[in-house]
Amino acid sequence: TQLLEQSPQFLSIQEGENLTVYCNSSSVFSSLQWYRQEPGEGPVLLVTVVTGGEVKKLKRLTFQFGDARKDSSLHITAAQPGDTGLYLCAALRHGGATNKLIFGTGTLLAVQP
Amino acid sequence: NAGVTQTPKFRILKIGQSMTLQCTQDMNHNYMYWYRQDPGMGLKLIYYSVGAGITDKGEVPNGYNVSRSTTEDFPLRLELAAPSQTSVYFCASSYGGESYNEQFFGPGTRLTVL
Numbered sequence: 001t002q003l004l005e006q007s008p009q010f011l012s013i014q015e016g017e018n019l020t021v022y023c024n025s026s027s028v029f030s031s032l033q034w035y036r037q038e039p040g041e042g043p044v045l046l047v048t049v050v051t052g053g054e055v056k057k058l059k060r061l062t063f064q065f066g067d068a069r070k071d072s073s074l075h076i077t078a079a080q081p082g083d084t085g086l087y088l089c090a091a092l093r094h095g096g097a098t099n100k101l102i103f104g105t106g107t108l109l110a111v112q113p
Numbered sequence: 114n115a116g117v118t119q120t121p122k123f124r125i126l127k128i129g130q131s132m133t134l135q136c137t138q139d140m141n142h143n144y145m146y147w148y149r150q151d152p153g154m155g156l157k158l159i160y161y162s163v164g165a166g167i168t169d170k171g172e173v174p175n176g177y178n179v180s181r182s183t184t185e186d187f188p189l190r191l192e193l194a195a196p197s198q199t200s201v202y203f204c205a206s207s208y209g210g211e212s213y214n215e216q217f218f219g220p221g222t223r224l225t226v227l
Contacts, residue, residue: 041220042205042219044218103148105153
């Protein structure tokens with residue numbers, strides 16, 4: 001059973017376009033993280049959101065945690081080729097062990113110049 | 114700091130062979146993890162450790178073993194390799210186990226079992 005569903009699975013866009021990636025679940029999470037993974041490398045943390053409704057910005061990236069802490073979104077404004085990569089959401093289940101992250105299936109983003 | 118290092122980068126095994134994937138971190142992190150990543154499936158936790166001498170199973174531990182004799186090292190052992198173990202393996206570490214702790218990942222080991 002996949003607890004974290006990400007959509008879309010694949011996204012190919014032109015430089016300058018905007019996009020939104022979603023991470024959804026029926027479970028409640030105490031926090032949620034977004035990672036980006038480039039080919040041949042391990043994931044790198046972008047942000048952690050912990051409060052329902054929280055919005056965090058990282059340059060052109062905007063992250064939001066759902067009010068009920070069951071879902072999250074990542075919005076990229078004016079995408080650039082350097083944004084290309086696999087975006088993974090990861091969450092700690094509410095009330096579960098403190099050190100086991102559940103990863104989503106990932107969204108593979110390709111930004112064409 | 115080198116961060117999290119993994120060796121080897123690539124390996125091809127025959128069915129039934131065994132091998133050890135090495136993982137070392139120099140950040141003095143207590144927590145270490147092993148994940149496997151299959152296409153379209155995200156990362157699945159195999160084993161984790163909260164400190165030297167302490168290990169526990171993750172989501173997909175069958176066919177694997179780990180040990181944690183030092184804070185720095187967390188090797189993953191595959192006994193009797195099977196084609197289903199073809200995957201990319203990532204080692205990670207974190208300072209603590211709280212939800213806000215960042216996990217730092219190594220570059221991965223790409224394993225093929227034929």
